[in-house]
Amino acid sequence: MKKWFPDRNEFYIGYLPNAPDGITRVIRKVILLLGIISICLAALLAWHQKKFSPANFEYGVNTDIEGFIFEDPIPHVLIPLGRDQLGQQLYQTVLLVGFGKSGSQNAIHQILKSGHGPGSKARLNGSLIYGDGKALIQIDKVSDITLIEGQIDHVAAVQTDESFSITGEIVDPKCYFGVMKPGEGKAHRACAIRCIAGGIPPVFNGGPDGYYLLVDESDKPISTEVASIVGDVITLSGKRMHWHDWTILQIDSRTIDELSAAKRWRENLLAFEQGMTQCN
Amino acid sequence: MSASYQSILWNRQKKIYDLVLVCFVVAYISIFITTTAVLDPDVTQETLIIRSTSTLALLLLHVILCIGPLARLNPVFLPLLYNRRHLGVTMFFIGAIHGTFSIIQFHSLGNINPILSLFLSNTHYESFIKFPFEVFGFFALIIFFLMAITSHDFWLHNLSPRVWKTLHMFVYIAYLSIILHVMLGVIQYETSPVLVVLLAVGFVAVTILHLAAGRREQLNDREQIEVKNDFVKVCNIDDIADNRAKVVALNGERIAIFKYSNKLSAISNVCKHQNGPLGEGRIVDGCITCPWHGYQYLPHNGSSPPPFKEKVATYDVKLVGKEVWLNPVAYPDGTEREPATIN
Numbered sequence A: 001m002k003k004w005f006p007d008r009n010e011f012y013i014g015y016l017p018n019a020p021d022g023i024t025r026v027i028r029k030v031i032l033l034l035g036i037i038s039i040c041l042a043a044l045l046a047w048h049q050k051k052f053s054p055a056n057f058e059y060g061v062n063t064d065i066e067g068f069i070f071e072d073p074i075p076h077v078l079i080p081l082g083r084d085q086l087g088q089q090l091y092q093t094v095l096l097v098g099f100g101k102s103g104s105q106n107a108i109h110q111i112l113k114s115g116h117g118p119g120s121k122a123r124l125n126g127s128l129i130y131g132d133g134k135a136l137i138q139i140d141k142v143s144d145i146t147l148i149e150g151q152i153d154h155v156a157a158v159q160t161d162e163s164f165s166i167t168g169e170i171v172d173p174k175c176y177f178g179v180m181k182p183g184e185g186k187a188h189r190a191c192a193i194r195c196i197a198g199g200i201p202p203v204f205n206g207g208p209d210g211y212y213l214l215v216d217e218s219d220k221p222i223s224t225e226v227a228s229i230v231g232d233v234i235t236l237s238g239k240r241m242h243w244h245d246w247t248i249l250q251i252d253s254r255t256i257d258e259l260s261a262a263k264r265w266r267e268n269l270l271a272f273e274q275g276m277t278q279c280n
Numbered sequence B: 001m002s003a004s005y006q007s008i009l010w011n012r013q014k015k016i017y018d019l020v021l022v023c024f025v026v027a028y029i030s031i032f033i034t035t036t037a038v039l040d041p042d043v044t045q046e047t048l049i050i051r052s053t054s055t056l057a058l059l060l061l062h063v064i065l066c067i068g069p070l071a072r073l074n075p076v077f078l079p080l081l082y083n084r085r086h087l088g089v090t091m092f093f094i095g096a097i098h099g100t101f102s103i104i105q106f107h108s109l110g111n112i113n114p115i116l117s118l119f120l121s122n123t124h125y126e127s128f129i130k131f132p133f134e135v136f137g138f139f140a141l142i143i144f145f146l147m148a149i150t151s152h153d154f155w156l157h158n159l160s161p162r163v164w165k166t167l168h169m170f171v172y173i174a175y176l177s178i179i180l181h182v183m184l185g186v187i188q189y190e191t192s193p194v195l196v197v198l199l200a201v202g203f204v205a206v207t208i209l210h211l212a213a214g215r216r217e218q219l220n221d222r223e224q225i226e227v228k229n230d231f232v233k234v235c236n237i238d239d240i241a242d243n244r245a246k247v248v249a250l251n252g253e254r255i256a257i258f259k260y261s262n263k264l265s266a267i268s269n270v271c272k273h274q275n276g277p278l279g280e281g282r283i284v285d286g287c288i289t290c291p292w293h294g295y296q297y298l299p300h301n302g303s304s305p306p307p308f309k310e311k312v313a314t315y316d317v318k319l320v321g322k323e324v325w326l327n328p329v330a331y332p333d334g335t336e337r338e339p340a341t342i343n
């Protein structure tokens, strides 16, 4: 103990070149101890983080894909995979999103209008985002999409359950399936809200029960309506539908309103944003 | 001191302090990043930067908050206090890297300005649990910023020590803000209790040290003596060691009586720099030297030797036999008083 408390007659003056010997000895030990504690803390904190998802965002890497583009219910491209035993054509759905926290609705709408409408074949150049069996592609600008020869018809979703309930959380698929880790939960709530407000379609993450696209009674995509409940654990009920390699949940839009008084919130958000856009 | 800020340029001890600090920062960040990347290669670079800097800033903040009371409890910690400013500025920069990357990652490239997005994305201000925790981090960072830019003695003099000290007391508000930032943020996402437990341990340590230091001050003041405009007996001459002081609290003022070169002089115990306890200082080269940052005052007039301009109040002191008597009526700062001579 004595070594830790040097001669009290020693007096430290910071601007002199040297500190008294006894004080120096103690301070060296204190710093060494602090160093060891900090290194242990760094390792302990690093070790105890929740596992990150193995999803991937090919940032800065551009890939060409070819498929048939649609804007409903949300912008996507269907890539032909081959046929099943019954001879039915199978597709991999790749959701289309824009640069940063923006959707691709405008770009896709513009392209489809200039071509032959929904189902037009196109070559897209963008960065792939994929995880847990789902894929997205980030298209930065309209010129990254080139229409080519070919077209298919829209394939309607097939209802599998009349009334279905599921518990989970709403995520923004761009971050969740690879751009950010973690891309879910409280720490990510603000970002997910910003992505959804920017036009990235929300996805319901039902955990072991898979992922769901959300549409309302008239098959219109649900978007900013859910912004205030992103990241909350909620239960949604509605019709379950099978659609290519995705499941769609058709919900009564009133459910969402009731869940969180979302409507009022959404109006505030839009009012704020309009105000902000004007200020800018 | 005021007339010459250059007098405290980087000296050998400061260089050592900064070198140790840089090594410490580099070591912490490297270990955090390497451990995470090895244990979980799926992590992204942004998350590595955001988390290594945030946890390091939190750790440095705890160290900074503990140094003050530790130095009050035992002067051996004074070398850590002397350059605490560097620690504070470093903590601010590291916190700012975390904050900036968080804003870029979570709020940029959206449909509104990233800073506005910080306040307007999650708008659950009505709920405690869902509260936008980022706002607390932002608020704390602003406080750290103000403290960092005003940390130099130049600002201490220009803002007046009182305003400066008040501003720097905001560090406690910033600390509570950071606790909320973590508790309402990432703690709700993580499943491991490690961060909560460490945060609790840190909070308890900071609180206990402050209470202990406060209690010591109280004990020191216990010998409060109520007096009129007259000399009071304070102690025996042998109770004061050579070149050191005895501190007494009279009418709520702390007064330091120094014994040096067979003389006794009394001055206010409160250093003009940052209210350091002059009575815990020493006489060095004939000057009373503050234990905190080494400001100096001449014992007989409470004035810093030229070219410096600090001045503290002086008091009359006399010897009656072996008894030390003090008059608690303060003379204006810097008034020359004849020291009592010890025969």
Ligand code: HEM
Binding pocket: A182, A187, A188, B050, B051, B052, B054, B055, B057, B058, B061, B095, B096, B098, B099, B100, B102, B103, B106, B118, B134, B137, B138, B139, B140, B141, B178, B181, B182, B185, B186
């Ligand atoms: C503009 C200011 C700030 C913003 C926008 C901000 C934002 C964030 C965000 C989004 C997270 C969650 C990140 C994650 O998923 O890991 C976080 C966590 C954290 N922040 Fe901040 N923060 C700010 C300032 C600060 C400051 C000044 C400190 C400390 C001195 C701090 C300490 C922490 C800590 C310890 C964590 C938990 C560990 C982590 O997850 O990184 N933050 N902050």
Ligand code: FES
Binding pocket: B271, B272, B273, B274, B275, B276, B277, B290, B291, B292, B293, B294, B295
């Ligand atoms: S308080 Fe800083 S030198 Fe006295």
